[in-house]
Amino acid sequence: MRIRLQTYPPLGDITIVNRNKIPFRIILDVPYRWRDEPWEAVLWHSTGGQDWHGTPLSQLDDITSPLSIHNSDPATTRLHFGADIYLHSKFQFTVKFRHGIQGTWVWAKEALGHEDGQLIELTMDHMSDSIKDVIPDLESSWKPTSLLSQAPRTRLWSIEHDIGAARNDKPSTQAIKIGTPWGSFVRWFAIVRQSAMWLGPRQGSSDFHLDKDAIVGSFIGPSGRHLVFLAVSGLNHVNSVLRSSGGNILSAQGQNDGLSNGKVVILISEGSSFEGCIASVMYHARRLIQPYFTESSELAIESPLDDNVSHLSMEKWYDSLGYCTWNSLGQHLSESKILTALKMLKDDGVPVSTLIIDDNWQSIDYQQQSSQPGWMKFEADERNFPGGLSQTTSKIRKLCPDIKDIMVWHTILGYWGGISPHGSLAQSYNTVELEQDDGSRITVISGEDVSRFYDDFYRFLVQSGVDGTKTDAQVMMDQWTSSSARRQLTDTYLSAWTVSSLRYMGLKTISCMSQFPHALFASQMPLNRSSMVVRNSDDYFPDIPASHTWHVWANAHNAIFTQYLNVVPDWDMFQTQHPFGGFHAAARCISGGPIYITDKPGHHNLKLINEITGKKPLGGSIILRPDVAGKSISAYATYQGKSALKVGSYHGKWGTGSPLLGIFNMVTEPLVELVPLSAFSGVVPGTSYIVRSHQSSRVTSPLSITDSDPLITISLDGHGYDILSAFPVTTFTGRHFQHLTIANMGVLGKMTGCAAIVSNSIRLLTNGNVLIETQLRVLGTLGLYISDLPSMNLLDDFMVMILEEPVPIETVSISNDNTRVVEIDTDAAWAAIPEGSRGWGSDLRVKIIFPS
Numbered sequence: 001m002r003i004r005l006q007t008y009p010p011l012g013d014i015t016i017v018n019r020n021k022i023p024f025r026i027i028l029d030v031p032y033r034w035r036d037e038p039w040e041a042v043l044w045h046s047t048g049g050q051d052w053h054g055t056p057l058s059q060l061d062d063i064t065s066p067l068s069i070h071n072s073d074p075a076t077t078r079l080h081f082g083a084d085i086y087l088h089s090k091f092q093f094t095v096k097f098r099h100g101i102q103g104t105w106v107w108a109k110e111a112l113g114h115e116d117g118q119l120i121e122l123t124m125d126h127m128s129d130s131i132k133d134v135i136p137d138l139e140s141s142w143k144p145t146s147l148l149s150q151a152p153r154t155r156l157w158s159i160e161h162d163i164g165a166a167r168n169d170k171p172s173t174q175a176i177k178i179g180t181p182w183g184s185f186v187r188w189f190a191i192v193r194q195s196a197m198w199l200g201p202r203q204g205s206s207d208f209h210l211d212k213d214a215i216v217g218s219f220i221g222p223s224g225r226h227l228v229f230l231a232v233s234g235l236n237h238v239n240s241v242l243r244s245s246g247g248n249i250l251s252a253q254g255q256n257d258g259l260s261n262g263k264v265v266i267l268i269s270e271g272s273s274f275e276g277c278i279a280s281v282m283y284h285a286r287r288l289i290q291p292y293f294t295e296s297s298e299l300a301i302e303s304p305l306d307d308n309v310s311h312l313s314m315e316k317w318y319d320s321l322g323y324c325t326w327n328s329l330g331q332h333l334s335e336s337k338i339l340t341a342l343k344m345l346k347d348d349g350v351p352v353s354t355l356i357i358d359d360n361w362q363s364i365d366y367q368q369q370s371s372q373p374g375w376m377k378f379e380a381d382e383r384n385f386p387g388g389l390s391q392t393t394s395k396i397r398k399l400c401p402d403i404k405d406i407m408v409w410h411t412i413l414g415y416w417g418g419i420s421p422h423g424s425l426a427q428s429y430n431t432v433e434l435e436q437d438d439g440s441r442i443t444v445i446s447g448e449d450v451s452r453f454y455d456d457f458y459r460f461l462v463q464s465g466v467d468g469t470k471t472d473a474q475v476m477m478d479q480w481t482s483s484s485a486r487r488q489l490t491d492t493y494l495s496a497w498t499v500s501s502l503r504y505m506g507l508k509t510i511s512c513m514s515q516f517p518h519a520l521f522a523s524q525m526p527l528n529r530s531s532m533v534v535r536n537s538d539d540y541f542p543d544i545p546a547s548h549t550w551h552v553w554a555n556a557h558n559a560i561f562t563q564y565l566n567v568v569p570d571w572d573m574f575q576t577q578h579p580f581g582g583f584h585a586a587a588r589c590i591s592g593g594p595i596y597i598t599d600k601p602g603h604h605n606l607k608l609i610n611e612i613t614g615k616k617p618l619g620g621s622i623i624l625r626p627d628v629a630g631k632s633i634s635a636y637a638t639y640q641g642k643s644a645l646k647v648g649s650y651h652g653k654w655g656t657g658s659p660l661l662g663i664f665n666m667v668t669e670p671l672v673e674l675v676p677l678s679a680f681s682g683v684v685p686g687t688s689y690i691v692r693s694h695q696s697s698r699v700t701s702p703l704s705i706t707d708s709d710p711l712i713t714i715s716l717d718g719h720g721y722d723i724l725s726a727f728p729v730t731t732f733t734g735r736h737f738q739h740l741t742i743a744n745m746g747v748l749g750k751m752t753g754c755a756a757i758v759s760n761s762i763r764l765l766t767n768g769n770v771l772i773e774t775q776l777r778v779l780g781t782l783g784l785y786i787s788d789l790p791s792m793n794l795l796d797d798f799m800v801m802i803l804e805e806p807v808p809i810e811t812v813s814i815s816n817d818n819t820r821v822v823e824i825d826t827d828a829a830w831a832a833i834p835e836g837s838r839g840w841g842s843d844l845r846v847k848i849i850f851p852s
Contacts, residue, residue: 003030003111004028004029005029005112006027006114006643006674007027008673009119010643010674011095011114011115012642013636013643014117014186016220016272017120017121017122018121019121020088020121022087024043024083025066025082025674026057026080026082027066027078027079027673028081029073029077029672030076031075032074032076037099038101039059039097041056041081042054042096043093044094044096045094046093047088047090047091048088049090056083057083058081058083059080064080065080066710067701067703067710067713068712068713070715070722071698071715072715073670087121090120091119092116092118094116094117113642115641118186120220120224121224122224127154127155127270128270131157131268134182134221134227134270135178135179135227135268137183138178139179142178142266143160143161144159145157150280151279154271154273154276155270156281156284158266159178159265159268160264161174161263162262163261163264166256166257169482169484172254175252176251176252177245177249177251178266179249181219181221182219182221184221184248185220186222187219187636188205188208188217189203189217190203190214190217190218191216192211192215193212193215193516194212194538196479196516197473197475198537198538199515199537199554199558200212200538200558201553201554201557201632201639203637206248208244210243213243214241214242215561216281216560216561218278225271225272226270226271226272226273226277227270227277228268228274228280228281229266229281230268230281230285232288233522234289234292234517235263235289235292236258236292237256237262237487238255238256238262238263238265239517239518240265252266257483257484267280267281274635278560278564282561283564285521290526293491317405319622319623320353320404320405321350321351321596321612321623322355322594322595322597323345323596323597323599324597325356325358325598326356327598328600329600329601331359333357333361335385335386338355338392339396340601343399345604346402350599350609351402351609351620353402353403353405355403357408357409361380361389362376362380362381363375363377363379363423364415365420365422368417368421370442373420374415374421374423375417375418375419375420375423378460390463393464393465397465404467405468406468407466408469408470409470411472411473411476412493412494413444414444416473417442419443419445428456429449431443431445432445432447434485436479438479444489451496451500454499455496455503462504468501468505468510471501471509471510471512473513474514477489477493478516478518490519490522491522502530507529510532510535510570511524511534511535512534513535514535515558524562525564525565531567532566532568533567533568533593534562535572536558536571537551537572538554540572540574542574548583548719549666551571552571552587553632553639553664555569556630556632557631559591559631559632560631560632568593569592570593571587573596573597573598574588574596575600575603576604577603577604580719585608585612585751586662586664586694586723587664588612589624590630590649592626594623595612611694611750612751614780615778616778617779617838617842617844618840618841622778624756624777627650627651627657628651630647630648630660632646632647633646633648633679639666643673644665644714645662646663646675647663648661648680651754655682656760657682659681659689660723661675661680661723662723663716663722664716665719665720667718668719670715671716672714672715673713673714674714675713676709676710676711676712677704677709677711678709680726683705683726685704685706686704687704688704688741689702689703689727689728689729690702690745691703691712691725692745693723694725694750695721695723697748697818698817698818699745699820725746727743727785728743729741729785730742730743730762732770734770734851734852735852737852740852741785742762742772743784744757744760745783745784745821746776746782747776747778747781748781749780750778753780753783757774757776757777758775758777759774760774761773761774764852768852769849769851770848770851770852771847771849772847773845773847776843776846777843780826780827781824781827782823783822783823784821784824785818786822789814789819790820794809794813797850799847799849800829800848802829803837803838805833805837807826808832824846
């Protein structure tokens with residue numbers, strides 16, 4: 001059996017600290033048969049690049065050991081070691097351990113593959129005065145400007161470089177050296193163009209090499225401070241990216257499609273916080289872009305349809321579970337296949353409210369002599385949809401009344417091959433033939449008719465019973481070889497599509513294959529419209545085993561950038577009855593975006609679906625999206641490392657809401673880790689929290705960041721996952737209990753059950769009773785942590801009410817997992833209320849009263 005080990009601060013990573021005294025901890029899982037035998041551990045370290053020395057570590061008892069949030073492997077016993085260390089310079093470390101006093105020392109790297117860890121004390125707390133302080137060898141041809149940063153404790157600059165105009169319908173391109181960030185650095189992170197249409201993350205240490213063009217680059221300097229670069233696109237038809245030039249030099253590549261000279265613009269922010277630096281450059285980029293894309297007058301156009309069209313409501317369609325036909329029904333799509341699948345979903349009790357009819361519903365010219373076929377007419381393919389699109393949607397709604405929104409797929413140019421020259425669309429609208437960068441040619445609607453085309457198309461869809469669209473292959477506009485086409489048509493298409501989507505569908509749309517520089521800044525950044533759903537990474541590939549962990553990893557890191565766009569990040573569909581079904585489900589839940597499944601008919605994991613959805617009191621179901629988009633909290637950690645991916649999110653009001661932390665094991669081997677409370681985004685120092693595991697149902701005692709940062713031990717199987725939720729506690733000095741601590745944990749059994757909480761109030765009344773009033777979005781098991789619950793009597797001490805009526809006593813119980821948790825079955829309690837007495841409120845209002 002392999003021994004499992006990790007440290008905090010962690011091996012294989014760099015940790016920046018703002019104090020010189022660091023409590024160092026080791027967790028060591030060893031075979032259970034050796035539980036009573038002696039073990040030794042030594043911290044082996046080098047300070048400031050000097051000779052290495054060993055510091056023996058003391059074994060900790062159960063009281064001083066970090067709390068475990070997961071059940072340990074019964075075949076192992078868990079040991080903790082620790083010591084306080086003092087920083088005076090850069091600190092590099094590893095550990096060794098042995099079994100028995102005379103045993104052979106085992107090194108963490110050689111035996112377990114853990115790379116050395118690093119500690120840097122953040123000693124330089126002042127911001128740099130000059131850009132030369134952060135880029136000593138800045139190329140002199142750049143024009144630097146100091147700017148006012150909108151992010152606290154950061155410094156912001158722009159550097160600009162001239163670039164010539166496009167000539168002979170070809171763009172002007174220019175490669176420009178920038179310099180070496182910090183002069184030298186210890187870690188770097190970048191968001192690159194993984195492909196023409198998708199973003200992806202890259203990380204490294206002191207050797208900087210990019211295999212793809214980047215949008216964002218960040219570097220940790222020797223002092224522990226961050227330096228973030230953002231290549232801005234969309235200004236006067238100039239697009240920019242970042243590149244590596246050898247010798248750790250960062251450079252920029254500019255492309256100008258404009259008819260006049262332009263500027264390559266790079267924004268640079270420096271500060272002690274990575275998040276602050278990212279925010280600084282993104283906020284300023286938004287200010288630069290906004291004047292170029294002020295379509296608010298067009299976007300405010302009223303719909304020409306009557307007031308009875310349900311899809312014009314402002315309800316967030318992506319709050320419901322969606323079903324997509326792509327992986328589930330395949331490419332040979334038909335009305336009968338869709339109806340059969342929906343009937344099976346209904347019979348199996350899968351609570352789908354949104355249907356996405358993906359590729360292959362359209363009338364396509366398969367006789368067209370080109371690499372990709374073109375689109376013929378608006379109406380659906382008559383062979384597979386013989387009654388037309390309207391008949392299909394009518395049958396769907398009759399069969400499945402719970403489906404509120406029906407969406408259809410199309411590319412932004414119509415189809416993969418654009419418009420067929422032989423169809424009715426080419427007869428109704430002016431077209432133009434363009435060359436693509438692979439040498440093929442494509443027919444598209446010409447600029448003067450794009451708005452009319454989209455207006456007609458989306459009117460047709462709405463009249464056919466369609467509520468929204470998935471608009472794919474937007475990158476095709478970036479692949480035209482003609483500068484004039486990109487300059488004249490790209491924004492024309494993006495604007496016409498956005499305006500028509502808002503006018504007819506209330507912006508119920510999914511933007512897909514659209515992560516190319518111009519669209520990121522020109523279409524997805526401006527704040528002149530409501531947020532739209534945008535795919536956040538490459539596709540979900542159920543049949544490629546190696547793709548699953550990378551898919552979640554890429555989405556989590558891409559969100560570091562996309563969280564600042566005016567979008568709702570879409571981490572793509574997944575299948576529930578799949579070995580990685582739970583892994584993907586947890587990722588979608590903490591993403592803050594929509595959740596769609598693409599299960600093959602009859603192949604559903606109903607237990608998993610129940611964990612990601614909830615029933616509303618008045619009927620229907622929803623997913624439970626946290627308020628804040630989930631993102632990786634460790635940008636510089638590498639995909640090849642030994643640490644779990646950690647995705648942070650938040651739900652509720654700032655300071656009183658619930659931080660969430662998704663943890664995902666990227667490798668096949670089990671792991672253990674020590675996670676500090678500060679890893680939960682939004683934790684307020686001095687405020688106490690309990691932390692609950694969705695997987696194990698374990699709840700910690702109250703934890704607080706004061707002089708120290710409490711640690712939690714996590715354990716994950718190979719490719720295991722969990723979502724940890726931190727709940728702020730309220731403490732009273734009551735009549736009977738001196739330190740009564742209470743927390744509302746939302747709906748238990750849901751991956752993001754805290755997101756069911758609409759409001760929460762915990763008060764001590766003048767009569768000495770505690771009153772909890774909470775409002776929930778869904779039915780289920782409401783969980784309340786009460787520290788002194790073991791000293792109370794449920795029957796005598798508790799009053800629980802819904803709609804001011806007492807609930808049946810059998811719906812209130814003490815949790816089998818924790819004697820300090822009371823569980824209220826609001827589903828059963830709601831069912832006991834006569835329908836005529838339930839009122840019309842969409843949320844569930846619960847009151848709990850008990851003595852203090």
